[in-house]
Amino acid sequence: MSRVLPEDVLLKIFVALEVPDLVRAGSVCSSWLHAYNCLWKLGSWIRPQTPSLIYTTKSSGASDTGFFSLQENKPYTLSLPDPPIRCRYLIGSAYGWIITADERSELHLVNPITGDQIALPSVTTIEQVKPIYDSNGAIHMYEYSRYTGVDGYLDPPSVFHLHKLRDYIFYKAFLSSDPSTGNYIIVLIHNPYWQISFARGGDKQWTWLPYHACYTDCVFKDELLYALLADGEIHAYNLNDPLVKPQVAMEGLKGCPPPKMYIAQAPCGDLLQIWKVPEYSEQDAEDVSDPDLDPSDDDEYFSVSEDG
Template sequence: MCWRSGNLLFRGLANKILASSACSLMMKALFRRDGFLRRSVSAENSEGPWLPQDIMMQIFSLLEIPDLVRAGSVCASWRAAYTSLCTTAHSKLQETPCLLYTSESIGDRAMGLYSLAEKKAYTLTVPDPPIRSREVIGSSYGWIITADERSELQLLNPISGDQIALPSVTTIGQVEPIYDDAGTLCQYEYTRYAADWISETPPEILDLNALRDYLFYKAFLSSDPSTGDYIVVLIHLPDYQLSFARGGDVEWTWLPPHTMYEDCQFQGSLLYATTALGEIHMYDLGAPAVARKIILDKVKRSVYERIYIVQAPSGELLQIKRSDDECEHDAILELSKVPKNTTSIQVHKVDLTSEKNLVEVDTLCENVLFIGRNQSLCLCAKEYPQLLPNHAYLTDDDYLDVSCFKDRRRDIGEFDLENNRIKEIVSPQLWSNSPTPVWLVPNPRRMSRLASHS
């Protein structure tokens, strides 16, 4: 990138620094010095604007992914700061969530990344197996959890291209491998049981690619897998049970006997899991013996609302209820063809000191939600000025839809909590309906190049 382009980018960065509430007063004072800016962007400085590397890393940490890639291409000193930032294990990055999706138009081995900050789409080339042959069952810390055509699970960072194989699906209790005469895996035997019941129907024999639709609902990470210290939790069928694996494990660990889980949230090694009836259970997955602690007992009787659990920027625990218009349709055939839309989102604060334990919240104020088949997020719109406060950004995570009705239009949009109205993220639709799109907070470690597409 030539110095003129770098200087234009630098001027844009300076404006962002001055507007950011996350930047120090000292740095803002530095950027307000006209003499400093003139020296930094002078034509004589062919190596690009100069700043100490630690200051550059602090600036770069405020950039969205596309700007970060561009900044790393300006000159050697900027590239060094960019590389250092992307390889620092605990570097703080402030990335606006993006919509991650697949599309026929960009091929079987690429994913689309729609930036809410730039209102622009980018293409990411990702490693095999082809991403359009996989299902996406989770998104946390810039990584997605995928199930391939053999129903085996992988962690994938779509930005860096890093990929990690997870323990084999055959180590989940309800699954047994079936081999042909040559000793090649050819099918799975799937038995429906939980800790306190077993189905009266015989085990089902499934093709390799069919098991994933019968078994997986959602997956979550405790931390960034690039550090090597992480835990993966699965919500899986039958009955939406929990299993987990730590980084380096060779098999899944089952967490019986509890069922009907809808969403999970980590705080360190503590796993908070909410059920379809509004219960919240806590598990310490770092303890030698994992036991359940009931944080909140059953608070609802209906299972037709989807439930999420999320930590607000203030540290409070929120429980989210999401309703849609599917109940208006009766026949399965009709369900598979009629588009579904979210009609209501209710927010409750978990307050164990109150008599009701759940306190309804009328407004999110400056906060914004991201919910779907991803780690549920609650962010402060003041820190992300491109986002709309008191809104929820939605993707589809209804099990029947994403596993059975794969051609059905996805329930994706910006939901206004004040008016109970949803509108499109972008038009025309960029994504294929399957695998279902998810929200991704880009993780730029070992960044790959982005190529823009319309």
């Protein structure tokens, strides 16, 4: 007589699996498939996963993507919904989802494992973008204005073809939580001048944060968005506050900041600033004025930020 494992036991087993093994488990039988689907719908199944690589090749179809499992050292081919994945730009990833920009410069969330796709608010609802219509009422160009909430207009507007705007406007994208739950926020760092806009799941337009520009990176922690400025200053935003004004969580650097800076959450929960500085040649090293900076050190070093 066969016995079926209770679903709660299956779920405890499934949450410990790597993604490829989890997908295989869902194909064993109807009860395992039901547990597998429940886990995806909950959006809370994710355990720390071994990174996987996403890529496309000319030999595969335009809607096919390669998925290389580093844990298994094995490639897979996955078919994703249109628009064709090969024609999209990838500007971010989190919680098993990727954020892509298609040939019309429109943004989509895509889950490469399940094939689920979520259309994000139109690029025409970003503050600095306006649609240009043809004689038939269809959008055929975009007007892109270069201004910030602090400095106003810095350059005259430009006009771009639909596929070209994404080359100029998108920088990075970030997710607050798993979009499978429907309760998430997506944040864009976009041009001109690395400004921030955000949207909640189900929103029809982007909300612009006009208080500052020159943001280089973001991270969500404790329901706050921490945004890193190019000078090292960190701002904390409560995106659930109707006023959504920044609070300074860490002051900026005096003098010349490193050329590349990032922000990340350490396993202990603290926020880290990651500075990337170039390696110096022996000739360059003679010109280094700071005796504490050893050009033989690794080109990345870490600084714990105040997190408010």
